[in-house]
Amino acid sequence: MNFWRSTIGKKTVMAVTGLLMLLFLIVHMLGNLKIFFGRTDFDHYAHWLRTIGNPVLHESWYLWIQRFVLVVAVVLHAVSAYQLSRRDLKARPTKYSHHQRAKAGYATHIMRYGGITLALFIVYHILDFTTLTLNRHGVDGAAYDNVVSSFSVWWVTVIYIAAMICLGLHIQHGFWSAAQTLGYNRPSRDRAFKGMATGLAVLLTAGFLIVPVSVLAGLVD
Amino acid sequence: MKLTLRIWRQAGPAEPGSMVAYEVPDANPDMSFLELLDVLNERLTLEGGDPVTFDHDCREGICGSCGVVINGQAHGPRALTTTCQLHVRSFSDGDVIDIEPWRSVAFGVLKDLMVDRSGLDRIIQAGGYISAPTGSAPEAHSTPVPKPIADSAFDNATCIGCGACVAACPNGSAMLFTSAKVAHLNSLPQGAPERASRVLNLVEAMDAEGFGGCTNTGECTNACPKGIPMDSIATLNREYLRASLGRK
Ligand code: HEM
Ligand code: SF4
Ligand code: FES
Numbered sequence: 001m002n003f004w005r006s007t008i009g010k011k012t013v014m015a016v017t018g019l020l021m022l023l024f025l026i027v028h029m030l031g032n033l034k035i036f037f038g039r040t041d042f043d044h045y046a047h048w049l050r051t052i053g054n055p056v057l058h059e060s061w062y063l064w065i066q067r068f069v070l071v072v073a074v075v076l077h078a079v080s081a082y083q084l085s086r087r088d089l090k091a092r093p094t095k096y097s098h099h100q101r102a103k104a105g106y107a108t109h110i111m112r113y114g115g116i117t118l119a120l121f122i123v124y125h126i127l128d129f130t131t132l133t134l135n136r137h138g139v140d141g142a143a144y145d146n147v148v149s150s151f152s153v154w155w156v157t158v159i160y161i162a163a164m165i166c167l168g169l170h171i172q173h174g175f176w177s178a179a180q181t182l183g184y185n186r187p188s189r190d191r192a193f194k195g196m197a198t199g200l201a202v203l204l205t206a207g208f209l210i211v212p213v214s215v216l217a218g219l220v221d
Numbered sequence: 222m223k224l225t226l227r228i229w230r231q232a233g234p235a236e237p238g239s240m241v242a243y244e245v246p247d248a249n250p251d252m253s254f255l256e257l258l259d260v261l262n263e264r265l266t267l268e269g270g271d272p273v274t275f276d277h278d279c280r281e282g283i284c285g286s287c288g289v290v291i292n293g294q295a296h297g298p299r300a301l302t303t304t305c306q307l308h309v310r311s312f313s314d315g316d317v318i319d320i321e322p323w324r325s326v327a328f329g330v331l332k333d334l335m336v337d338r339s340g341l342d343r344i345i346q347a348g349g350y351i352s353a354p355t356g357s358a359p360e361a362h363s364t365p366v367p368k369p370i371a372d373s374a375f376d377n378a379t380c381i382g383c384g385a386c387v388a389a390c391p392n393g394s395a396m397l398f399t400s401a402k403v404a405h406l407n408s409l410p411q412g413a414p415e416r417a418s419r420v421l422n423l424v425e426a427m428d429a430e431g432f433g434g435c436t437n438t439g440e441c442t443n444a445c446p447k448g449i450p451m452d453s454i455a456t457l458n459r460e461y462l463r464a465s466l467g468r469k
Contacts, residue, residue, distance in 0.1 A: 006428055084434045091327065098290070
């Protein structure tokens with residue numbers, strides 16, 4: 001409990017939950033690319049996700065376990081971010097009248113706003129493709145057509161582009177930052193961690209965006 | 222050289238403050254930055270005004286008392302240089318220089334440019350030491366320390382407790398300062414018996430003072446006159462995790 005109350009403890013929770021979400025996002029992004037193999041393949045894949053763990057687990061149980069873990073991760077991440085940010089803002093109430101030139105890059109600077117954007121996006125995304133509440137096609141099991149119907153609308157694709165740029169920036173600072181928080185970073189590893197952070201950021205942003213952009217361009221329909 | 226100094230003036234801890242401009246028409250490029258303030262203060266005193274209060278002691282970069290924020294940078298524009306070791310030649314004729322105190326909720330302004338840095342002392346009291354029974358000094362060679370560890374411990378021991386890291390950090394965090402103690406003492410055999418309790422106590426004291434958390438922006442290490450690296454913060458995090466997970 002002392003651990004959770006400390007600044008380093010909360011930051012550790014952020015790093016672990018962040019990396020857990022990152023792992024999920026890599027698998028999620030790769031799975032999305034199956035859309036380029038066509039409707040039958042993609043819908044079959046979407047159905048298969050519901051059968052993972054069969055016959056030990058009942059239909060969709062694995063999916064629900066994964067959802068539960070992810071929701072816990074998002075909530076812990078966001079609660080720690082909120083509490084730490086409040087503390088940080090209180091710790092430095094007076095700004096210098098001569099503006100400080102920041103050494104840190106844009107990705108570091110934007111973590112809080114980017115994080116809030118991602119939280120809003122996650123809600124929107126679930127309403128779009130999981131609950132299908134906002135989806136124009138919205139037929140359970142017809143994953144391919146649901147995806148195409150959303151991304152055929154230009155402003156939906158714009159929302160996704162904006163969110164994925166936020167995600168890329170978040171990961172570019174976050175991945176290296178997590179290595180630092182968890183104490184894995186060393187001077188000899190610093191460049192490698194920064195390189196991996198940029199690599200993961202570009203890979204995820206591009207990998208996620210290729211789907212909506214291809215739909216809007218008419219390459220997937 | 223003719224310089225204009227805009228200096229934060231504040232009569233006391235609870236008083237309001239503001240930036241006040243002073244001309245120094247006869248600044249010598251070879252003066253140190255503190256001598257520049259001395260020259261201004263002499264004049265203010267002769268004119269019957271209130272001289273600018275600023276903290277200083279050794280004037281040779283080792284005591285850590287002289288820090289002010291110069292043009293938005295803790296200890297001014299030169300890397301690895303305390304305010305007292307900065308020279309007027311780092312500026313140009315006609316420059317307007319903004320001089321402000323360290324800003325952090327944990328460092329209250331006492332007067333003008335002088336702040337209360339005793340929060341750092343309380344962190345040291347919580348664990349910035351080793352418990353050794355006094356007596357005659359032990360034979361140094363009886364406790365061998367590998368050269369890279371001795372070097373790194375020494376580098377971290379050069380922290381002068383100036384607080385520039387806190388002043389530069391957008392979160393007013395004292396992580397770099399605290400991490401220097403951990404990276405110094407926890408890596409040496411003399412510090413080993415208190416390895417876990419030291420880091421736990423230091424972090425608890427640091428948090429209790431109201432310093433912010435670390436967001437790995439690196440502003441601290443950039444401002445640090447002694448070059449304490451971000452690696453020390455990774456070490457602090459690692460030691461804290463290790464101690465929290467109960468590994469001795
Ligand atoms: C609920 C939405 C989210 C919010 C509100 C949020 C907010 C934040 C904030 C404020 C930080 C701290 C930044 C700093 O140190 O200055 C952070 C760090 C981080 N975030 Fe997020 N984030 C969110 C979603 C995500 C997602 C989806 C990922 C998955 C890739 C992620 C991965 C990370 C990582 C790895 C860190 C670094 C942790 C560390 O510094 O040790 N975050 N997040
Ligand atoms: S870590 Fe550097 S900036 Fe911070 S108190 Fe020590 S010497 Fe000053
Ligand atoms: S006066 Fe001692 S470090 Fe500057």
